[in-house]
Amino acid sequence: MPHREPIALTVADAGELMTVQRAAIVSELRAHRDLDLPPATETLDEVRAVFDDPVWSVWGIRDEGRLVACVRIRDDGDAVWIARLMVAPDRQGQGFGSALLAAAEAHFPASARRARMSTGSAAEHQLKLYARLGYQETHRIPQSGYEVVYLEKVLDD
Known part of the structure; x- marks a missing residue:
């Protein structure tokens, strides 16, 4: 079982983060x-x-030692925006995305009451994952032959 504790990344990790991101987005x-x-x-x-x-x-x-998953969290006061949840292609389906999202939620600011994110409508695996983790679709916006799906989760106090 791989070690799945999240770590805060720094600017020194930017190149490796970009490598994971570029590889993960191909599908x-x-x-x-x-x-x-x-x-x-x-x-x-x-x-x-x-x-x-x-x-x-x-x-x-x-x-x-290898970066296999990454995510960005933006503090918007009473909400957080989750962006660029990415898992290296050879590690997808092994629970890294779920583990990272759950761990990120544990580090949300105390003021956060909602978590929001978006993904493309063809990202079926991600949509199923987000639904399983309590994120509900709020709306869709057409975008060049597909839709951007917006999701939200109400956070416990």
Whole structure:
């Protein structure tokens, strides 16, 4: 069983985070027939800038030293925005995404009452995972041949 404790990532992890992100997004690029999804087009400077923005925290899971999963959390006061939950392709389906999302929830600010996220409508595996973890669809917005699905979870006090 791999070690699944999340760690706070730093700007020193930006290149490795970008590598995981680029590898993990390939299946969604294919499914959505859209090569311009933000995780695929984000530059290394843009990734580094996230670490300099105090409203964002970046978490990851390492297995035997290798970054295998990562997620970004933005503090919006009474809500948090979950972005770029990514798992390396060779580690998908092994519980890393679930473990990282659950651990991230445990680190949400005390003021957070809701957690929000979005994904593409063709991301069926992710939609099932998010539903299983208590996230409910709130709405969809059409986007270049697919829909962006917005989800929300009410957090316990």
